[in-house]
Amino acid sequence: MSEAGARRAVPAQPARTSVDAIRLEIARRIVTGELEPGKPLDESGLASEFGVSRTPVREAxxxxxxxxxxxxxxxxxxxxxxxxxKALSDMFDVMAYLEGLCANLCAKVIPPSERKALEDLHAQMGALMRAGDAQGYAQANEYFHNAIYDGTQNAYLIEITFSTRMRLQPFRRAQFDTLGRLAASHAEHTAVVNAILQGDRRAAEEAMRNHIGLVEEAWHEFAGDAQDASAMNRLQEP
Structure with a gap:
């Protein structure tokens, strides 16, 4: 299987390296307010907590x-x-333009085999959405966006879009803890996939840019709820 194909396949139980697991957990604590700005992070303490050496903690x-x-x-x-x-808003703006461009170009040049793979992946994500599997959906969502990047057949565009997404990944991933977000995300993906399969470049770009804009809105909703909960917990501390 090619590297692109491997990225598109949805594993039954997504494997995660210790670095990925540590990074995602620390990111979760930061975006939910459990770890506040200015708090020092002790590598030795984190290594002990996660049961690993300091090397994967340092990389995370x-x-x-x-x-x-x-x-x-x-x-x-x-x-x-x-x-x-402001910085987050700027990053989401650039992300929307980049992913919109990817969807536009993908609608024009995606090979037939990759069109079928994208359609199948979207169907699998529908099953995850209906099952309420937020973790599985979030993992599959990464494969979904990768599949659209790969469909552009443009290595440089893939590189810069993937790099930008990785900077925003903790914020994008947190959206799936927002009530109703799985169904909304899947509906937005449906608009993108339909436009790509129909070869409608303008509609694909518009649907993707709209999707990223709604992802940003979902993030802000989640962040606001998390900050409220964090503040409430602090007030209840003895």
């Missing part, structure tokens, strides 16, 4: 730094830091 923190979720300083502890609302 390095990846989080590229997302703007932590700040690494020479000879000092890594600290929690979130991108500003």
């Amino acid at each position: 923190l390095r990846q989080l730094a590229s997302s703007g979720l932590v700040q690494q300083r020479p000879h000092r502890r890594t600290i929690v830091t979130k991108p500003s609302e």
Whole structure:
């Protein structure tokens, strides 16, 4: 199977390296407010908590730094830091344009075998949505967007779009904890897939840009709820 095909296949039980698991858990704590801006992150303490050496913890923190979720300083502890609302909005704007361009080009040049794979993947995601499997859907969502990037047949566009998405990944992933988001996301994907399969470049681009805009809205809704819950928990502490 090609690398692109491997990315599109949805594993029954998605494998995750310790680095990925650590990165996602720390990201979850930051975006939900459990870890507040300015809090130092101790590599030894995290390694002990996750039952690993400091090496995967160090790599996870390095990846989080590229997302703007932590700040690494020479000879000092890594600290929690979130991108500003303006910085996040700017990143989502660029993401919408890049993914819209991918959908547009994909509608024009995607090979027949990849068209079928995209259609099948979308159907699988429908089953995950109906089952309420948020974790499985979130994992499959990454394969879905990769499939559209691959469908452009443009290596440079794939590279810069994937890189931008990785910076936003913790914020995009958190959206699936918002009530009703799985069904809404799948409906938005349906519009994108239908346009691509019909070769309608303009509609594909518009549907994808609309999708990313709604992802941003879902993130802000989730973040607001998480901050309210965090503040309530602090008030209830003895």
